[in-house]
Amino acid sequence: MPQATDLRKMFNIQPDPEAALVALAGNPNTGKSTIFNALTGLRQHTGNWPGKTVLQARGTFIFRGHKYILVDLPGTYSLLANSAEEIVARNFLCFARPDATVVVADATCLERNLNLVLQVMEITSRVIVCVNLMDEARRKNIFIDTECLARELGVPVVATAARSGQGVAELKAGIDDLVRGRIVPTPRRLVYDPEIEDALTRVEQQIPGEIKELFNARWLAMRILDNDRSTLDNIRQYLEPAEWGVLRERFKYCPT
Amino acid sequence: MNQRNGVSCVSGLNTAPPEASTGAAGENCPLEIRDRIVRTIYREAEAIAARAVRRDRPCGSWENKVDDLLTSRLLGFPLMFLLLGAAFWVTLVGANYPSQLLAKALFWGEGRLAELLTWLGAPSWLHGLLVTGVYRTVAWVVAVMLPPMAIFFTVFALLEDLGYLPRVAFNIDPLFKMAGTQGKQALTMSMGFGCNAAGVMACRIIESPRERLIAMLTNVFVPCNGRFPTLIALASIFAGPAAGPFAATLTVAGLVLVGMLITLLASWLLSRTILRGEPATFILELPPLRPPQPVRVLVRSLLDRTLFVLARAVTVAAPAGALIWLLAGTSLEGQSLLARGAGLLDPLGRAMGMDGFILLAFILGLPANEIVLPILLMGYLSTGTLVEVESLAALQNILVGEHGWTWLTALCTMLFSLLHFPCGTTLLVIHRETGGIKWAVLGALIPLAAGCLTCLAVAQGVRALGLL
Numbered sequence: 001m002p003q004a005t006d007l008r009k010m011f012n013i014q015p016d017p018e019a020a021l022v023a024l025a026g027n028p029n030t031g032k033s034t035i036f037n038a039l040t041g042l043r044q045h046t047g048n049w050p051g052k053t054v055l056q057a058r059g060t061f062i063f064r065g066h067k068y069i070l071v072d073l074p075g076t077y078s079l080l081a082n083s084a085e086e087i088v089a090r091n092f093l094c095f096a097r098p099d100a101t102v103v104v105a106d107a108t109c110l111e112r113n114l115n116l117v118l119q120v121m122e123i124t125s126r127v128i129v130c131v132n133l134m135d136e137a138r139r140k141n142i143f144i145d146t147e148c149l150a151r152e153l154g155v156p157v158v159a160t161a162a163r164s165g166q167g168v169a170e171l172k173a174g175i176d177d178l179v180r181g182r183i184v185p186t187p188r189r190l191v192y193d194p195e196i197e198d199a200l201t202r203v204e205q206q207i208p209g210e211i212k213e214l215f216n217a218r219w220l221a222m223r224i225l226d227n228d229r230s231t232l233d234n235i236r237q238y239l240e241p242a243e244w245g246v247l248r249e250r251f252k253y254c255p256t
Numbered sequence: 257m258n259q260r261n262g263v264s265c266v267s268g269l270n271t272a273p274p275e276a277s278t279g280a281a282g283e284n285c286p287l288e289i290r291d292r293i294v295r296t297i298y299r300e301a302e303a304i305a306a307r308a309v310r311r312d313r314p315c316g317s318w319e320n321k322v323d324d325l326l327t328s329r330l331l332g333f334p335l336m337f338l339l340l341g342a343a344f345w346v347t348l349v350g351a352n353y354p355s356q357l358l359a360k361a362l363f364w365g366e367g368r369l370a371e372l373l374t375w376l377g378a379p380s381w382l383h384g385l386l387v388t389g390v391y392r393t394v395a396w397v398v399a400v401m402l403p404p405m406a407i408f409f410t411v412f413a414l415l416e417d418l419g420y421l422p423r424v425a426f427n428i429d430p431l432f433k434m435a436g437t438q439g440k441q442a443l444t445m446s447m448g449f450g451c452n453a454a455g456v457m458a459c460r461i462i463e464s465p466r467e468r469l470i471a472m473l474t475n476v477f478v479p480c481n482g483r484f485p486t487l488i489a490l491a492s493i494f495a496g497p498a499a500g501p502f503a504a505t506l507t508v509a510g511l512v513l514v515g516m517l518i519t520l521l522a523s524w525l526l527s528r529t530i531l532r533g534e535p536a537t538f539i540l541e542l543p544p545l546r547p548p549q550p551v552r553v554l555v556r557s558l559l560d561r562t563l564f565v566l567a568r569a570v571t572v573a574a575p576a577g578a579l580i581w582l583l584a585g586t587s588l589e590g591q592s593l594l595a596r597g598a599g600l601l602d603p604l605g606r607a608m609g610m611d612g613f614i615l616l617a618f619i620l621g622l623p624a625n626e627i628v629l630p631i632l633l634m635g636y637l638s639t640g641t642l643v644e645v646e647s648l649a650a651l652q653n654i655l656v657g658e659h660g661w662t663w664l665t666a667l668c669t670m671l672f673s674l675l676h677f678p679c680g681t682t683l684l685v686i687h688r689e690t691g692g693i694k695w696a697v698l699g700a701l702i703p704l705a706a707g708c709l710t711c712l713a714v715a716q717g718v719r720a721l722g723l724l
Contacts, residue, residue: 078294080290080293080294083464110305110308110309111301111302111304111305111309112301114300114301114304114305115297115298115301117301118297118300118301119297141311141312142309142310142311142312143309143310143311143312144308144309144310145307145308145309145310146308148307148308149304149308152304152307152308153304188300188304190296190297190300191296192292192293192296193292193296196289196292196293222293225289226289226290226293227289
């Protein structure tokens with residue numbers, strides 16, 4: 001069974017017991033790169049047209065004496081593996097298992113951005129939502145009740161206007177609290193229709209215990225149910241052949 | 257699909273043999289479950305946002321109202337065709353007079369050029385090559401194509417600047433989904449109206465390789481800038497005089513509709529044969545509608561499109577004119593090479609409702625669709641008796657009087673223009689984007705087959721029914 005640090009090595013992240021791994025996810029054009037720069041102080045440029053190699057920008061920052069490695073995931077609208085960007089983002093969240101994931105959301109169209117937030121929360125509970133572009137939203141007479149949002153989602157929410165640096169310190173504090181365990185999020189669980197829920201329970205029971213330790217079982221069950229080849233084929237790369245054999249035998253899964 | 261199918265799929269995952277399970281799941285199950293998953297996520301996001309977000313601008317602002325109208329289920333499509341029809345109507349009505357004026361001016365120029373050459377004492381072969389070959393072809397390209405292009409591109413650019421094209425994509429998305437691909441193809445299709453090569457390049461926005469290939473292979477089914485002038489000219493000659501610009505508008509709009517239907521049909525066929533799979537869900541961002549900037553639109557459409565297309569047409573048409581003049585002038589066993597080539601193709605052309613010259617023009621027009629009509633005219637003029645052509649009406653004379661065109665010939669030529677291999681540039685782009693010669697070949701063969709079959713069916717059908 002691979003260890004978490006082994007999995008991280010696959011993403012070229014050297015094991016460093018002192019440093020916490022933080023992922024930055026979000027829809028395209030939400031100011032994710034601005035947040036990345038604001039947190040790390042690193043000047044970098046990322047284009048976002050498809051067809052270009054999917055790059056991951058990385059940087060580090062120190063907060064309250066602790067070291068953080070920040071990885072900027074490609075901007076995506078979902079994690080349902082429709083594109084190379086989505087596969088990269090999803091794989092990082094499932095297999096590198098960051099200690100905290102910041103989901104940057106655009107305050108001017110929060111509803112669309114929440115789709116991604118909900119999907120990230122299905123993979124990991126260590127989520128902090130950063131509602132960015134608050135200044136722009138205010139100009140458009142859109143007001144976000146962040147306390148209500150935090151209550152609804154069950155994860156911490158920080159409002160930022162990264163271009164002017166507002167809220168960045170709070171975001172750092174939020175990440176720190178999350179990583180140090182001072183905040184334990186209880187993310188809202190998506191409840192599907194009874195049929196899917198029934199099937200999920202059945203599939204979940206059949207997933208071997210060792211694999212459940214490695215992945216969120218409910219999420220994995222959903223991918224099996226969805227016959228999500230892209231995810232399952234990737235999981236195969238990260239498992240030992242014996243473990244994969246068990247999974248495959250139980251679910252009669254044929255890789256592409 | 258009803259809910260019971262969903263259940264049987266879910267339980268089938270554990271009981272059926274591996275091949276059968278994935279086979280069945282691959283076709284029915286995941287799409288339905290995926291849709292239910294996505295629906296749950298969206299519903300939840302909507303509910304949370306409803307509680308946490310407050311807007312002071314009410315939803316009933318004019319932008320939202322206009323958007324609701326443009327993308328409404330009931331009125332979305334009629335409005336789309338109304339706008340498209342209006343664009344063609346303005347073009348057809350507006351292009352007529354300037355076309356005649358331009359033709360007069362340019363053919364006056366032909367006379368002066370001939371006089372100049374005579375004064376210089378140029379030999380008669382040079383005279384023929386330059387005046388009858390190069391100049392006349394170029395003059396035709398400019399007179400027939402420039403006015404409709406200048407008007408149509410401006411109107412189209414206005415719609416684009418307004419932000420209307422993403423709304424079109426939104427309207428057509430369900431149809432593409434039914435065809436087994438996705439709505440972003442509606443965007444690349446819209447770009448194809450400008451230029452198929454650009455449309456194929458734009459397919460990069462489609463992430464799934466399967467759907468990207470389908471979009472690339474079917475992009476050519478919508479007429480590009482190079483083909484619109486041909487369609488508009490032929491429509492105004494054959495539907496215009498009798499019934500006025502309205503009939504011509506309907507003809508062109510109808511052809512565009514046929515192109516869109518064939519795009520859907522071909523996508524459907526492809527996604528069920530060589531490119532099987534399920535469509536991916538995607539989010540289409542509708543940029544805000546904004547008032548167009550007339551000056552910018554005018555400058556951009558004139559510089560980037562009209563002049564660009566015209567320059568391309570002229571640069572290819574000039575040498576092509578010379579080549580065709582040579583082919584027409586070089587005889588082999590008492591018959592010009594051009595006539596021989598056309599004669600060889602004639603039986604095939606006739607079967608498809610056209611003639612050998614028309615097919616030859618399409619084949620020689622491979623480098624650029626803009627030159628198909630000029631090549632055809634050159635071919636006709638080199639064998640006909642007319643020395644000089646003075647107006648658009650004279651074009652009708654050449655086609656109908658000299659070469660026996662009927663409405664069926666015009667219809668089949670327009671259909672074949674809509675449905676044949678894309679221009680060389682587009683094929684090169686398909687080759688470059690897919691990294692293989694295979695898809696470029698398919699990209700030429702699929703529309704060619706569609707065109708041959710359609711023209712054959714139309715021509716034989718019309719003749720069998722005795723409509724002509």
